[in-house]
Amino acid sequence: MAEVLVLVDHIDGAVRKPTLELLTLARRLGEPSAVFLGRGADTATAILGEFGARKVYVVDAPEIDAYLVVPAVDAMTRIARAVEPAAILVPSSRDGKEIAARLAVRLDSGLITDAVDVHQGESGPVTEQSAFAATYLVNAHVTEGAAIITVKPNATTPEPAPAAPEVEHVTVEFSAAATGVTVLSRTPREKSDRPGLTEADIVVSGGRGVNGAENFALIERVADALGAAVGASRAAVDSGWYPHSHQVGQTGTQVSPQLYLAAGISGAIQHRAGMQTSRTIVAVNKDEDAPIFDLVDHGVVGDLFKVLPQLADEIARRKG
Amino acid sequence: MKIVVCVKHVPDATAERGFEPDGTTDRESVDSLLSELDEYAIEQALRIVESGVDAEITYLTVGPDEAKSALRKALAMGGDRAVHVSDEGIAGTDALGTSLILARAVERLGFDLVLTGMAATDSTMGVVPAMLAERLDVPGVTYLDEVEVEAATGVLTGRREAESATELISAAIPAVVSVTDRTGEARYPSFKGIMSAKKKPLDTLGLADLGIDPAQVGLAAARSAVDSAARRPPRVKGEVVPDEGDGGVVLAAFLASRKFI
Numbered sequence: 261m262a263e264v265l266v267l268v269d270h271i272d273g274a275v276r277k278p279t280l281e282l283l284t285l286a287r288r289l290g291e292p293s294a295v296f297l298g299r300g301a302d303t304a305t306a307i308l309g310e311f312g313a314r315k316v317y318v319v320d321a322p323e324i325d326a327y328l329v330v331p332a333v334d335a336m337t338r339i340a341r342a343v344e345p346a347a348i349l350v351p352s353s354r355d356g357k358e359i360a361a362r363l364a365v366r367l368d369s370g371l372i373t374d375a376v377d378v379h380q381g382e383s384g385p386v387t388e389q390s391a392f393a394a395t396y397l398v399n400a401h402v403t404e405g406a407a408i409i410t411v412k413p414n415a416t417t418p419e420p421a422p423a424a425p426e427v428e429h430v431t432v433e434f435s436a437a438a439t440g441v442t443v444l445s446r447t448p449r450e451k452s453d454r455p456g457l458t459e460a461d462i463v464v465s466g467g468r469g470v471n472g473a474e475n476f477a478l479i480e481r482v483a484d485a486l487g488a489a490v491g492a493s494r495a496a497v498d499s500g501w502y503p504h505s506h507q508v509g510q511t512g513t514q515v516s517p518q519l520y521l522a523a524g525i526s527g528a529i530q531h532r533a534g535m536q537t538s539r540t541i542v543a544v545n546k547d548e549d550a551p552i553f554d555l556v557d558h559g560v561v562g563d564l565f566k567v568l569p570q571l572a573d574e575i576a577r578r579k580g
Numbered sequence: 581m582k583i584v585v586c587v588k589h590v591p592d593a594t595a596e597r598g599f600e601p602d603g604t605t606d607r608e609s610v611d612s613l614l615s616e617l618d619e620y621a622i623e624q625a626l627r628i629v630e631s632g633v634d635a636e637i638t639y640l641t642v643g644p645d646e647a648k649s650a651l652r653k654a655l656a657m658g659g660d661r662a663v664h665v666s667d668e669g670i671a672g673t674d675a676l677g678t679s680l681i682l683a684r685a686v687e688r689l690g691f692d693l694v695l696t697g698m699a700a701t702d703s704t705m706g707v708v709p710a711m712l713a714e715r716l717d718v719p720g721v722t723y724l725d726e727v728e729v730e731a732a733t734g735v736l737t738g739r740r741e742a743e744s745a746t747e748l749i750s751a752a753i754p755a756v757v758s759v760t761d762r763t764g765e766a767r768y769p770s771f772k773g774i775m776s777a778k779k780k781p782l783d784t785l786g787l788a789d790l791g792i793d794p795a796q797v798g799l800a801a802a803r804s805a806v807d808s809a810a811r812r813p814p815r816v817k818g819e820v821v822p823d824e825g826d827g828g829v830v831l832a833a834f835l836a837s838r839k840f841i
């Protein structure tokens with residue numbers, strides 16, 4: 261069976277959930293091999309093996325962290341040329357898409373981005389994409405070269421398939437372009453105990469109706485009651501009420517959780533583009549004509565300052 | 581200094597968009613316009629000139645005849661001239677082909693800085709800027725929330741929100757840069773701008789002018805193919821109930837019925 265390369269998304273060896281989803285999908289297409297770039301491979305190998313990686317290619321070079329994207333592309337190119345994989349799966353993050361894009365040019369391979377599912381077709385991987393703000397479902401395949409596919413978080417549920425991976429250290433000669441962009445400084449975002457937006461099963465978002473940074477405590481309270489991530493509309497973010505990294509939508513993060521709760525959000529097309537594929541959608545809005553209600557499984561027309569505290573109390577009561 | 585801004589002509593995102601049977605975008609039933617996110621790239625080009633950098637701004641688009649209207653809108657905002665790459669052989673081109681055409685055109689025009697939007701609003705791929713940088717073999721910096729160019733030194737600096745950190749970066753021009761919608765509101769064309777846009781040069785180039793073999797682009801050469809495109813069944817609208825004092829309790833009951841509590 262041909263190998264399928266999975267680019268590992270991690271922070272210093274802590275593997276993120278989307279990678280486990282990719283390993284799970286990769287097993288449908290061939291033999292999963294993880295590509296681990298940067299520091300921390302020792303920590304990561306066990307979990308990569310637990311989710312089915314037969315091999316782990318490791319490139320641990322300082323260039324990977326010191327410069328943007330191109331060192332990762334150099335490493336992926338080197339490994340892909342040697343392995344000739346059936347497919348290359350990459351997380352649909354900003355960096356992931358950029359790595360995939362450059363890799364496609366170098367390998368002259370077709371690229372499909374933001375797949376929400378991948379299956380083995382008659383002549384290779386077939387992808388499912390959501391198009392036009394999730395109003396269309398598109399099936400596509402790559403016609404030339406190894407199929408390079410970026411996959412959105414939550415495309416599947418990670419399933420363990422324990423393997424004892426063989427670890428192979430790969431030395432890469434970096435291209436001149438690798439040092440083209442210098443990172444002058446990197447300020448990590450504050451860590452929070454809440455789940456990350458893309459990985460969360462539940463997202464609770466607040467919009468302009470929340471009416472102030474201090475009131476986001478109410479959104480956080482409901483989020484914590486449900487074990488959810490906190491999201492925000494661009495209007496709320498632009499007002500400085502919540503950090504930009506929590507923006508949901510076309511130009512923010514695109515989420516696809518089991519449950520999305522929108523409070524004080526009207527449901528503009530750019531917001532919908534980022535949450536429309538959520539499994540269950542509920543909303544609280546005082547305007548019964550708000551477009552968000554067209555999407556909901558359950559909607560409450562009312563004042564969020566009355567409905568949300570009651571909701572949080574009721575969740576606490578039900579949980580006992 | 582030469583700045584080239586790549587702009588895409590796309591179906592109106594607020595309309596009901598769809599596909600043709602061959603998997604290409606339906607351009608008949610919906611009006612198309614300048615991709616909203618490209619306005620931020622245009623704005624940044626204009627601000628660089630306004631900051632005192634002596635630069636010529638050229639807009640570049642690849643697309644059918646109507647794509648000229650996107651160039652006219654850009655010219656009405658400001659800038660000097662526009663180039664339209666149009667050829668029957670281009671229809672159905674994938675992202676790889678598009679980036680090839682753009683790269684050849686940019687090389688022909690000459691450039692110090694290529695500015696693009698963060699993603700086109702139709703495909704939302706956001707991959708063309710990186711592909712362009714790769715093909716042009718110059719530094720590529722994507723998703724900048726802030727960008728500054730120092731003409732004297734040719735140094736470009738910027739700020740971007742990466743996955744888990746805020747990064748300050750620097751690179752030497754020539755470079756390809758994509759900018760986000762956080763770089764600053766794009767201006768509206770003024771009446772004067774709209775009038776003067778009509779007099780600005782707008783050239784059309786074909787594949788032959790760029791030395792591109794038609795076999796390299798177009799639907800047949802695309803390295804990915806659409807097998808099917810189907811409208812998602814619309815979401816079945818659930819119950820929307822007024823809060824009668826127990827809205828939170830009712831909502832909790834709904835969430836419990838779906839096993840979220």
Ligand SMILES: Cc1cc2nc3c(=O)[nH]c(=O)nc-3n(C[C@H](O)[C@H](O)[C@H](O)COP(=O)(O)OP(=O)(O)OC[C@H]3O[C@@H](n4cnc5c(N)ncnc54)[C@H](O)[C@@H]3O)c2cc1C
Nearest residue numbers: 467468469493494495509510511512524525526531546564
């Ligand atoms: C290029 C571009 C990109 C964009 N990208 C994004 C994006 O990624 N994400 C995004 O969200 N937006 C994006 N937008 C902005 C988008 O168009 C909307 O402006 C934005 O989503 C509106 O946010 P909102 O729903 O919070 O605010 P509003 O539209 O102002 O809605 C506020 C809602 O709160 C309700 N409300 C007020 N008070 C209460 C109360 N006490 N209780 C209950 N309900 C209340 C109101 O009835 C109203 O429906 C983008 C726009 C552009 C031009």
Ligand SMILES: Cc1cc2nc3c(=O)[nH]c(=O)nc-3n(C[C@H](O)[C@H](O)[C@H](O)COP(=O)(O)OP(=O)(O)OC[C@H]3O[C@@H](n4cnc5c(N)ncnc54)[C@H](O)[C@@H]3O)c2cc1C
Nearest residue numbers: 372586587642674675678696697699700703705706707708
């Ligand atoms: C719903 C949909 C899904 C698609 N999926 C795929 C896919 O999976 N794989 C694939 O290879 N192709 C795909 N395409 C085709 C792809 O959109 C086109 O090939 C397109 O020309 C490439 O640009 P982009 O829209 O991806 O650009 P993006 O990378 O999203 O655009 C970024 C920036 O590049 C510049 N730019 C992009 N296109 C042009 C242009 N024609 N002229 C000038 N500047 C431009 C603009 O500055 C733009 O802001 C898809 C198209 C649609 C409508």
